[in-house]
Amino acid sequence: MSAFSENLSRAETYLQRFREHPTTHFIAGNWTAPDTSRTFDNLTPVDNTVLGQVAIATAEDVDHACESAHVAFSEWRNVSGAERQKILHRIADLLVQRADEIALVESMDCGQPLRFMRQAAVRGAANFRFFADRAVEAANGQALYQPEHTNLTLRSPIGPVAVITPWNTPFMLSTWKIAPALAAGCTIVHKPAEFSPLSAAILADVAHEAGLPDGVWNMINGFGEEAGKRLTEHPAIKAVAFVGESVTGSHIMAQGAATLKRMHFELGGKNPVIVFDDADFDRALDAVTFMIYSLNGQRCTSSSRLLVQSGIRERFLSALRQRVTNLTVGHPLDPATEVGPLIHPSHFDKVMSYMDIARKEGACIAVGGQKYQADHVSNDGNYVTPTLFTEADNTMRVAREEIFGPVLTAISFDTEEQAVNMANDSDYGLAAYVWTNDQARSLRMARQIETGMLWINSENNRNLPSPFGGIKMSGIGRDGGDYSFDFYMETKNVCMAHGTHKIPRIGE
Incomplete structure (x- = not known):
């Protein structure tokens, strides 16, 4: 067996x-x-049976x-x-x-x-x-x-x-x-x-x-x-x-x-992950992929907005596209599965609606954008193909609204000031993530980013004595x-x- x-x-x-x-x-x-x-x-969610x-x-x-x-x-x-x-x-x-x-x-x-x-x-x-x-x-x-x-x-x-x-x-x-x-x-x-x-x-x-x-x-x-x-x-x-x-x-x-x-x-949250040119590329790539596509993207602290500095934008997005394409979607009890079905048909419909929203707003659907269908999953299940939006900006709904699914919106920036402004230009303020090897920049970001929790050079790591919660909405x-x-x-x-x-x- x-x-x-x-x-x-x-x-x-x-x-x-x-x-x-x-x-x-x-x-x-x-x-x-x-x-x-x-x-x-x-x-x-596997097949919507009772x-x-x-x-x-x-x-x-x-x-x-x-x-x-x-x-x-x-x-x-x-x-x-x-x-x-x-x-x-x-x-x-x-x-x-x-x-x-x-x-x-x-x-x-x-x-x-x-x-x-x-x-x-x-x-x-x-x-x-x-x-x-x-x-x-x-x-x-x-x-x-x-x-x-x-x-x-x-x-x-x-x-x-x-x-x-x-x-x-x-x-x-x-x-x-x-x-x-x-x-x-x-x-x-x-x-x-x-x-x-x-x-x-x-x-x-x-x-x-x-x-x-x-x-x-x-x-x-x-x-x-x-x-x-x-x-x-x-x-x-x-x-x-x-x-x-x-x-x-x-x-x-x-x-x-x-x-x-x-x-x-x-x-809710629309949490930014900010990747600077000097970041540890491979560790940042691992963390970006994990923090939006694990738990089916249904995580309050998911880093659903990727802000990537222009100097590594093309290289980073190319590597990210490959990682998203390689994600294993399947039955949640299959040990190989990395992304399972969404919780309910109503939530599936909500997440899928953002595919049309992205197209109308002018974002590029670099990966995914459709219902996931394959022989090893039920067509009656709530499966979404892991999705990556690129060529987006921070005014788009896909960059401002909580989608709460395996969907990542990528936005590029040039300067540290731009990154801070984009990160803070949100109704939400639950979590944020920064990837940089510049210690002074890390300290500046810690003071300037409006969030309840900030992880620097790390994915979400929960420490029970530490405060957990958000600001704004x-x-x-x-x-x-x-x-x-x-x-x-x-x-x-x-x-x-x-x-x-x-x-x-x-x-x-």
């Missing part, structure tokens, strides 16, 4: 539970009874989940950091045990190649371990001494939190949000994206098996217009952590305004280390007098 066939067989075994029984909501430590009158088909039925949460379901989180919060907030640490480590252990299941289910559910999903459970477990070890000290603040007063800061969990995650890498992004919330002492209501809900069910299973008290972790399925809206409006929810589109983020902000919820948004707030606790916890200042200062007297 080939590795591909073996992967398919194991995936089918893991998917059987989802085929046989509707995926329902997990509330107060229990899976809810399925209501078959309120379900939707969950499609696999993986199973998924329950659609009503407003009453959402209320039940929020109230469950509210009740459980009074207990969970008082669980010691050391005990929370033990439970989160047990979650991490169980994720590693179920790594094969998570990878195969996730690949079939969202179309990401298995080669990138194999480490998903391990990295998710690392997220839980990282924040588990910080749970012990999460409440600690600072001691600020003055001659006649000492100020102490204390941190406490903010309360029940809504965690709303996207469809592109749902498992990983869920762990990034949920692990620090639980470590801080918050309870959660998790709403996964309707296009890829299955790994959220596995996560809920794991949390329950690890001994998390009932009601601390709740999960609802459904659509943003009903379930998502009620969740972000519910008065028991004190904060919303959302990853998704910028337009949706603005809707959530409006929905939470009446109850003054704290918001953390990781939103790309988001509000930061994940990572204590930055996460700043969001999930309230800070209280306690001022203690030494008994020596003079108190003003009035009314004598």
Whole structure:
């Protein structure tokens, strides 16, 4: 049996539970009874066949989940950091045990190649371990001494939190949000994206098996217009952590305004990668190719705008064209696959619409530009040929709008000043990448580029203690280390007098 066939067989075994029984909501430590009158088909991007039925949460379901989180919060907030640490480590252990299941289910559910999903459970477990070890000290603040007063800061969990995650890498992004919330002492209501809900069910299973008290972790399925809206409006929810589109983020902000919820948004991006003439050519080429075509281009930090200096433009684009042409498109469970199908037919249509937009705007489609068709993939799947637009400029829609697919727009520049201006001429500011061997230029770019995150001579390398997030239309707030606790916890200042200062007297 080939590795591909073996992967398919194991995936089918893991998917059987989802085929046989509707995926329902997990509330107060229990899976809810399925209501078959309120379900939707969950499609696999491979061929758009049905993986199973998924329950659609009503407003009453959402209320039940929020109230469950509210009740459980009074207990969970008082669980010691050391005990929370033990439970989160047990979650991490169980994720590693179920790594094969998570990878195969996730690949079939969202179309990401298995080669990138194999480490998903391990990295998710690392997220839980990282924040588990910080749970012990999460409440600690600072001691600020003055001659006649000492100020102490204390941190406490903010309360029940809504965690709303996207469809592109749902498992990983869920762990990034949920692990620090639980470590801080918050309870959660998790709403996964309707296009890829299955790994959220596995996560809920794991949390329950690890001994998390009932009601601390709740999960609802459904659509943003009903379930998502009620969740972000519910008065028991004190904060919303959302990853998704910028337009949706603005809707959530409006929905939470009446109850003054704290918001953390990781939103869209049109991230530039700037390659200067003096860059390490081969390393830059590897990184440019990887950071847009891996994960099917469905990555918020994808470098979807290539700004290449004119001195190496022709050489770099020629080499890039060859690399894009050589990319292996195929079934996500095939070990050889580098680019899989897009998440859903509606998203496939959106990505394909930019091919006509590019032609109308005068860009050249140097590679791709059409649906991918071959004998080894289903014609009913959401496959796009990896695409490269050249001869573009920064005013074109293909250079300004987030396409969120395996599509790269290349633009040339002459001077450093031009590169900075092009990079900053965007509504977004999530991530940016610079390739140069000039150290002074690196420092100048670090100061001048308007972005939440900048990688110099590197692809996206995630460091858990470091801040992760964007500016402008790309988001509000930061994940990572204590930055996460700043969001999930309230800070209280306690001022203690030494008994020596003079108190003003009035009314004598």
